[in-house]
Amino acid sequence: MSSDDLTELSLKLNMEEKNETELEQIEMELLLNGIHQYYGYDFRNYAVPSLRRRIWHHVYAEGLTTISALQNKVLHERDCFERLIFSLSIPVTEMFRDPQAFLTFRQKVIPLLRTYPYIRIWHAGCSTGEEVYSMAIMLHEEGLYDKARIYATDMNSRSLQQAKEGVFDIKKMKQYTKNYLEAGGTRSFSEYYTAKYNSVIFHPFLKKNMIFAEHNLATDRSFNEFNVIFCRNVMIYFNDELRDHVHGLFHESLSHFGILVLGAKESIHFTSFSEAYEALDRSEKIYRKIK
Numbered sequence: 256m257s258s259d260d261l262t263e264l265s266l267k268l269n270m271e272e273k274n275e276t277e278l279e280q281i282e283m284e285l286l287l288n289g290i291h292q293y294y295g296y297d298f299r300n301y302a303v304p305s306l307r308r309r310i311w312h313h314v315y316a317e318g319l320t321t322i323s324a325l326q327n328k329v330l331h332e333r334d335c336f337e338r339l340i341f342s343l344s345i346p347v348t349e350m351f352r353d354p355q356a357f358l359t360f361r362q363k364v365i366p367l368l369r370t371y372p373y374i375r376i377w378h379a380g381c382s383t384g385e386e387v388y389s390m391a392i393m394l395h396e397e398g399l400y401d402k403a404r405i406y407a408t409d410m411n412s413r414s415l416q417q418a419k420e421g422v423f424d425i426k427k428m429k430q431y432t433k434n435y436l437e438a439g440g441t442r443s444f445s446e447y448y449t450a451k452y453n454s455v456i457f458h459p460f461l462k463k464n465m466i467f468a469e470h471n472l473a474t475d476r477s478f479n480e481f482n483v484i485f486c487r488n489v490m491i492y493f494n495d496e497l498r499d500h501v502h503g504l505f506h507e508s509l510s511h512f513g514i515l516v517l518g519a520k521e522s523i524h525f526t527s528f529s530e531a532y533e534a535l536d537r538s539e540k541i542y543r544k545i546k
């Protein structure tokens with residue numbers, strides 16, 4: 256092949272690649288617009304790389320070969336839409352995830368909460384509830400649970416159902432016990448659950464002040480005023496615009512001196528609300544609203 260032929264071939268391949276990328280972008284937009292218009296779920300401002308990966312994964316999982324084919328199936332079959340929501344929602348979680356963050360919360364935030372007559376906590380994007388039961392255990396050990404209400408929300412109804420049941424895989428208890436102790440747990444972790452076959456069920460007293468509800472951070476509004484908001488490992492999947500929108504929602508929903516807890520890879524910096532908070536603990540991403 257002459258060098259002219261090679262150049263022409265390379266140009267052709269580049270053009271094909273460009274066309275495919277353009278087409279993929281159009282198909283993604285059509286899929287996300289369709290879901291938004293038909294089902295009211297808004298994924299249009301999720302970060303593209305992970306969204307794209309998950310959509311393609313789902314295309315193949317449904318036995319399809321194009322995003323357009325997925326759009327057709329999602330719009331015509333509600334079950335397919337439910338499955339897509341589940342795979343887009345990334346429900347990965349743990350009890351006392353990042354134990355150091357829970358330990359710091361216990362050391363720096365619990366003393367502040369002790370001075371309040373009642374405590375309202377919102378776990379936004381609570382997934383299957385591990386974070387919420389961790390909070391209930393910590394408040395119980397600190398003698399604060401009776402005056403607390405924990406609002407646990409997620410857009411994913413399947414995850415929420417599991418959270419309400421409080422049933423978890425027994426295999427995970429070894430890791431969760433380790434996390435609990437590192438997070439400053441003061442008892443034997445097994446006091447909090449009963450094992451049954453391959454699962455454990457957490458004691459119902461932990462659920463008595465929990466309220467579970469579907470809430471979508473992209474489309475739903477503020478619904479109460481809170482002393483603490485936990486939103487960990489949720490906004491990493493959002494683009495800057497949606498992240499800012501959600502920070503607006505949290506700012507509106509936090510009382511003065513309210514506490515915002517973000518995930519290990521998240522930060523209030525580089526958002527429009529960075530000036531509205533001071534860091535109670537910068538490395539554990541625990542902030543206090545000051546404006």
Ligand SMILES: C[S@@+](CC[C@H](N)C(=O)[O-])C[C@H]1O[C@@H](n2cnc3c(N)ncnc32)[C@H](O)[C@@H]1O
Binds near residue numbers: 352472
């Ligand atoms: C990786 S999990 C984080 C769970 C827990 N906060 C933790 O850190 O272990 C992310 C959760 O965010 C939820 N989520 C994603 N987008 C959401 C949205 N727009 N509104 C509410 N929840 C959302 C997902 O359904 C998922 O359960």
